Amino acid sequence: MSPSVKPNETNAVANNLYSDAYDWTNQCVKCGYCLPACPTYESMGVESASPRGRINLVKMAAEGKIDFQKDLAEPIDLCLGCRACETACPVGVPYGHILEAAKEAIENSPSANKKNKMNKIKKLALVHLFPYPNRMNRIGSAVQFYQKTGLSKLIRSSNVLQKVSPALAQLEQALPAIESSSKRIRTGTIMPAKGETKLKVAFFAGCIMDSMMSRINRLTIELLNLAGCEVILPENQNCCGALHSHQGETNQAKALAKRNIQAFMQSDADVIVNNAGGCGASLLEYGHLLADDHEWAGAARAFSEKSKDISQILHQLGPLPFTEEWQGIVSYQDSCHLRNVQKVQKEPRLLLQSIPGVCYVEMEGFDRCCASGGIYNLLHFDESMKILDDKMKNLKDTKAATVVTVNPGCQMQMSIGIQREGAANQIKSMHLVEILAKACGLD
Amino acid sequence: MEKEALDDLRQVIPNDRMFLDLAERYCYSYDASFGEYLPEIVIQPKNAEEISEVIKLANTHRIPVYPRGSGTSLSGGPLPVKGGMVLDMTLLRDKLIIDRENMLAIVSPGVITANIHKKAEEAGLFYPPDPSSSNVATIGGNLLENSSGPKGLKYGTTKEYVIGLEVVTPTGEIIRTGGKTVKNVTGYDLTRLIVGSEGTLGIVTEATIRLIPKPQSKQTFVAHFNHLIDSGHAITSILSSGILPSALELMDNACIRAVESYRPSGLPLQAEAILIIEIDGHPLAIEEEINKCADICRAEGASYVKIAETEEERQTIWSARKSVSPAITQMGPTKISEDATVPRSQIPAMMERLNNIREKYGLNLVVFGHAGDGNLHPNIITDKRNITEMKKVELAVSEIFEAAIELGGTLSGEHGIGTLKSPYMEMELGITGVNMMKKIKEAWDPNNILNPGKIFPDKGQTRVVLVT
Numbered sequence: 079m080s081p082s083v084k085p086n087e088t089n090a091v092a093n094n095l096y097s098d099a100y101d102w103t104n105q106c107v108k109c110g111y112c113l114p115a116c117p118t119y120e121s122m123g124v125e126s127a128s129p130r131g132r133i134n135l136v137k138m139a140a141e142g143k144i145d146f147q148k149d150l151a152e153p154i155d156l157c158l159g160c161r162a163c164e165t166a167c168p169v170g171v172p173y174g175h176i177l178e179a180a181k182e183a184i185e186n187s188p189s190a191n192k193k194n195k196m197n198k199i200k201k202l203a204l205v206h207l208f209p210y211p212n213r214m215n216r217i218g219s220a221v222q223f224y225q226k227t228g229l230s231k232l233i234r235s236s237n238v239l240q241k242v243s244p245a246l247a248q249l250e251q252a253l254p255a256i257e258s259s260s261k262r263i264r265t266g267t268i269m270p271a272k273g274e275t276k277l278k279v280a281f282f283a284g285c286i287m288d289s290m291m292s293r294i295n296r297l298t299i300e301l302l303n304l305a306g307c308e309v310i311l312p313e314n315q316n317c318c319g320a321l322h323s324h325q326g327e328t329n330q331a332k333a334l335a336k337r338n339i340q341a342f343m344q345s346d347a348d349v350i351v352n353n354a355g356g357c358g359a360s361l362l363e364y365g366h367l368l369a370d371d372h373e374w375a376g377a378a379r380a381f382s383e384k385s386k387d388i389s390q391i392l393h394q395l396g397p398l399p400f401t402e403e404w405q406g407i408v409s410y411q412d413s414c415h416l417r418n419v420q421k422v423q424k425e426p427r428l429l430l431q432s433i434p435g436v437c438y439v440e441m442e443g444f445d446r447c448c449a450s451g452g453i454y455n456l457l458h459f460d461e462s463m464k465i466l467d468d469k470m471k472n473l474k475d476t477k478a479a480t481v482v483t484v485n486p487g488c489q490m491q492m493s494i495g496i497q498r499e500g501a502a503n504q505i506k507s508m509h510l511v512e513i514l515a516k517a518c519g520l521d
Numbered sequence: 522m523e524k525e526a527l528d529d530l531r532q533v534i535p536n537d538r539m540f541l542d543l544a545e546r547y548c549y550s551y552d553a554s555f556g557e558y559l560p561e562i563v564i565q566p567k568n569a570e571e572i573s574e575v576i577k578l579a580n581t582h583r584i585p586v587y588p589r590g591s592g593t594s595l596s597g598g599p600l601p602v603k604g605g606m607v608l609d610m611t612l613l614r615d616k617l618i619i620d621r622e623n624m625l626a627i628v629s630p631g632v633i634t635a636n637i638h639k640k641a642e643e644a645g646l647f648y649p650p651d652p653s654s655s656n657v658a659t660i661g662g663n664l665l666e667n668s669s670g671p672k673g674l675k676y677g678t679t680k681e682y683v684i685g686l687e688v689v690t691p692t693g694e695i696i697r698t699g700g701k702t703v704k705n706v707t708g709y710d711l712t713r714l715i716v717g718s719e720g721t722l723g724i725v726t727e728a729t730i731r732l733i734p735k736p737q738s739k740q741t742f743v744a745h746f747n748h749l750i751d752s753g754h755a756i757t758s759i760l761s762s763g764i765l766p767s768a769l770e771l772m773d774n775a776c777i778r779a780v781e782s783y784r785p786s787g788l789p790l791q792a793e794a795i796l797i798i799e800i801d802g803h804p805l806a807i808e809e810e811i812n813k814c815a816d817i818c819r820a821e822g823a824s825y826v827k828i829a830e831t832e833e834e835r836q837t838i839w840s841a842r843k844s845v846s847p848a849i850t851q852m853g854p855t856k857i858s859e860d861a862t863v864p865r866s867q868i869p870a871m872m873e874r875l876n877n878i879r880e881k882y883g884l885n886l887v888v889f890g891h892a893g894d895g896n897l898h899p900n901i902i903t904d905k906r907n908i909t910e911m912k913k914v915e916l917a918v919s920e921i922f923e924a925a926i927e928l929g930g931t932l933s934g935e936h937g938i939g940t941l942k943s944p945y946m947e948m949e950l951g952i953t954g955v956n957m958m959k960k961i962k963e964a965w966d967p968n969n970i971l972n973p974g975k976i977f978p979d980k981g982q983t984r985v986v987l988v989t
Contacts, residue, residue: 107553109593110553110592110654111656114656124540126545130592131548143547145543169847
């Protein structure tokens with residue numbers, strides 16, 4: 079047995095990782111209870127693709143025993159970040175924190191290959207796209223143009239995208255129909271409650287949600303109004319920074335968090351509501367992200383405490399005034415970040431079951447990540463599709479006509495899965511907000 | 522690893538199931554004990570034939586081989602202590618057949634034990650051994666370590682259920698032992714010899730296990746005791762009254778305090794012990810039995826007795842017991858989990874000895890366990906980076922073993938000997954007893970290929986060494 083060794087002093091990155099994450103890695107008692115919860119361990123079948131293996135590798139890297147790029151980068155990169163292992167862990171190891179510390183260390187390690195092609199795409203999106211609502215909107219409008227003009231049909235029939243990248247081709251087909259920008263609600267607008275005002279709510283619009291899925295955002299606000307919320311869309315809000323944290327770009331994530339805290343704390347809302355599991359988890363962790371920043375720590379904690387998922391608020395204020403009967407079987411795929419980080423599990427289910435006429439059937443493995451994982455399905459297409467295809471078998475077993483999610487990534491991933499199964503005529507993937515809105519006669 | 526050996530292995534195992542890179546090797550360097558040894562290579566075989574070929578090559582090139590399931594072992598069972606090759610058996614999971622008529626299951630070694638529980642119950646049957654790791658652990662690992670759990674009291678351990686095996690021997694032959702019949706007295710009972718051999722006598726590639734009818738119903742109750750000695754008397758009175766609970770679990774005061782500070786749920790901080798008792802069987806019978814047990818506990822001085830009336834109340838009672846592990850690991854990163862076991866009449870005496878050890882060394886020692894069968898889990902919570910304290914832990918661990926054996930007990934009730942307890946084998950078995958076992962090992966495995974460094978101590982090794 080080798081006793082723990084402090085790393086070589088000259089290795090600054092290992093030292094940083096040592097001070098950031100070493101104590102966390104030591105909390106792991108290697109019992110292995112995380113193994114059955116991990117989708118990548120199940121699909122890849124090797125210990126390095128398990129939480130226990132990854133935690134141990136981070137520990138080895140912090141001790142200077144293995145190389146960041148050669149040994150640590152790939153196992154860490156292949157993690158979906160679904161954090162189901164945290165829910166399974168009997169001793170409460172903060173895996174998410176270890177993962178992000180590792181990503182940051184890998185990103186900053188001297189041997190990092192900055193010319194890597196994938197890195198370039200990531201950087202482009204993370205640094206120059208997601209943080210800028212205007213740019214995201216322009217992309218949204220471009221995609222809408224692309225869909226409306228029939229260009230999309232042409233591209234699909236030519237199969238050109240498939241040749242460039244199967245991952246992109248799948249994603250393109252899964253994109254929802256984008257609503258015209260004229261329907262988009264402008265920031266700064268206050269939308270009054272229908273009837274009595276029960277709660278004042280500030281809505282977090284998100285970056286992808288706001289540009290690609292603005293319809294769902296619009297319906298979210300209308301549902302909140304219907305449930306008795308006065309909704310404000312604070313100005314100057316921006317991307318939550320989740321994708322940045324997940325890719326090791328911690329400084330950028332912190333900057334985005336501060337801008338959001340500033341934007342939202344100016345409103346006098348009781349609650350900050352979001353409708354995307356991944357964003358919600360990130361907002362909930364601002365307190366942790368900025369814990370060491372004396373100037374911001376208090377405000378960040380207050381922000382996180384106010385942050386809630388749409389399902390929590392609608393359930394709290396319910397029942398909703400449904401006007402339509404729903405036909406057919408509905409099933410629900412948990413968003414990992416909603417389930418495992420925000421610990422919201424029952425509210426979406428109860429809301430679905432409250433829709434008149436719904437026959438709700440639980441899917442085997444509902445708590446298993448769908449392998450969308452932020453942009454995991456773009457970066458690791460084959461690994462992602464293997465996990466997704468298994469999930470689709472479970473979905474088919476429920477005989478559901480509708481599968482509901484509470485996260486844009488999961489929703490698109492479900493659409494990809496349905497297309498891969500050739501089941502587009504039998505199953506539809508919907509956001510929780512869409513199905514509730516439809517049953518309430520909104521749309 | 523030598524190039525020649527590697528070239529030979531490549532003839533048998535494809536590259537994508539053979540790992541030589543550092544990251545993957547580090548991932549198979551540990552188990553749930555706290556040893557760490559780096560293997561030279563990790564191989565994931567898919568069937569008995571591949572394993573047989575690999576073992577033959579290992580004999581030719583003198584490479585030590587360590588079979589491994591999910592690595593939940595608490596005794597260091599699968600650790601590659603002499604370098605060499607780890608055989609990750611988790612891909613051998615294609616077979617899980619429930620034979621309802623013969624009340625049997627035929628399973629591949631990589632099948633997760635909880636899946637056997639599930640499939641058996643679907644058929645109205647029951648596979649009793651239930652180590653707390655059963656959602657993770659493989660049946661192959663369970664039976665080579667002869668694991669059990671809370672139900673051991675009534676239903677016995679893994680060895681009571683294994684009746685037939687397919688095994689790759691340490692020299693690479695494939696043999697079958699036992700069979701499908703519950704009665705079988707043909708020749709030596711090799712099945713029993715291999716079960717619990719901790720991977721030193723063979724690699725199991727298929728097992729036939731016995732299933733029993735699923736109990737119709739169960740009931741649970743909890744009792745608090747202000748004096749530990751009273752809880753000990755309650756245990757012996759219950760067991761001598763003719764009632765055989767399916768579980769009889771104990772938590773000591775240190776445990777109670779740890780659980781309460783981890784997840785406050787109104788546990789009695791002044792109590793010296795909590796007993797949790799579960800009875801299964803026919804609903805009418807258990808109704809009577811559970812009341813009788815509760816009466817016994819009251820008569821022996823329990824300050825509080827509560828029989829669960831709903832499933833929710835039952836879960837609440839068990840959640841205290843299930844919180845023990847997470848609660849105690851909050852007190853330090855290193856947990857040394859022992860499973861010294863004594864005859865159940867000696868439980869009060871053993872608790873007394875453990876108290877003395879705790880005070881003598883000033884260690885964070887908590888005790889819980891399956892008191893009904895005398896299988897206690899003294900856990901020492903420490904930090905392996907604290908060398909001074911670890912030296913004290915070594916001495917304390919030795920004294921725990923000595924106490925168990927002096928009271929007529931054993932080194933291990935369910936975790937196995939592995940690397941941690943081998944120095945004490947002579948203490949329990951005597952030199953002739955250990956030598957008899959060694960002769961078996963030498964006859965089966967002349968080149969000492971299979972899981973070397975386990976069970977038997979190295980020359981001159983007289984006590985456990987936790988830090989060097």
